[in-house]
Amino acid sequence: MVERRSVYVACGQHELHVSAWGKPSRPALVMWHGLARTGRDFDEVAAALSDTYFVVCPDTVGRGLSSWAKDVKTDYSYAAYGEHAAAIFDHFHIDRVRWVGTSMGGLVGVTLAAGRMRGRITHLVVNDIGPWIPEEARDRISAYVGNPPSFHTVSELEQWLRAAYAPFGDNSDTFWRRMADTSVRRKDDGGVTVHYDPNIVTQFTLHKGDLDCWAEWDSLDIPVLLLRGRQSDVLPETVAAEMCQRGPKPELVEFENVGHAPTLATEAEWSLLRDFLA
Known part of the structure; x- marks a missing residue:
């Protein structure tokens, strides 16, 4: 491996x-x-x-x-x-x-x-x-990238990722969980958001x-x-x-x-x- x-x-x-x-x-x-x-x-x-x-x-x-x-x-x-x-x-x-x-x-x-x-x-x-x-595609991407969401849990973030990136097509549960694990950033208030600036x-x-x-x-x-x-x-x-x-x-x-x-x-x-x- x-x-x-x-x-x-x-x-x-x-x-x-x-x-x-x-x-x-x-x-x-x-x-x-x-x-x-x-x-x-x-x-x-x-x-x-x-x-x-x-x-x-x-x-x-x-x-x-x-x-x-x-x-x-x-x-x-x-x-x-x-x-x-x-x-x-x-x-x-x-x-x-x-x-x-x-x-x-x-x-x-x-x-x-x-x-x-x-x-x-x-x-x-x-x-x-x-x-x-x-x-239109630029506007769609700008709308979600420029307004990153906040959640209480990583599980909630994963559900958002699955929806926001639905155009990715069918992928395994393992794929989406790895995507959540590598896309999360903990905030000062204890909540979570996406990784990027x-x-x-x-x-x-x-x-x-x-x-x-x-x-x-x-x-x-x-x-x-x-x-x-x-x-x-x-x-x-x-x-x-x-x-x-x-x-x-x-x-x-x-x-x-x-x-x-x-x-x-x-x-x-x-x-x-x-x-x-x-």
Whole structure:
């Protein structure tokens, strides 16, 4: 049984938490989560792929066990996340890497593969996001991310997570319990809330320019796999189709009965990733 290891990486004024799986001597695979999630979302797939790869799953600054922004005007931007990714790569002595990114993590991967890490990211999986996001989807996400709930118990928080993330589709009770365990933060009054800094929602205000990355997409010259939940409101069918005709012209795989976003928590999804990343 492969065990997850918590590693803390210094980057300027920040401490970044990383879940590491497998032997560092193996080829590196980075898995980067979505806006209001953590690297622990990849526990199942990271454990499965760690027989082949050294899997690195960071908590983006402001989420999970990583430190929060010192300055929201700069720290919750893709430019800052690129700096943090570079620090993580340096810490683990990673040169070339495969990248799997869900939602925000997918666009961070696109931005880096087209920019400061061109030539270092060799394979890119973009999970349910595109270079343009509909306003309605932005508003939906902003509404719950920017107004984190409070509860008396973790069990109540778990029920909220199941409802808020219902577009994830069918997942096991074990999945949801792990999600609750890794998404909770105890408050000073003894109650509980979600793990993240509510200011991460400034992605849609101060840093909304990060979300428009057609130019970066068009410049990619590496293998790309595009994943989409068939009911996704974040990656509309029309945008996915345009992505397949531009830039790296990726293969598109869609998942039935899933919205935003596929969780990559099943053996079928692991097999898909194995085939593409090989």
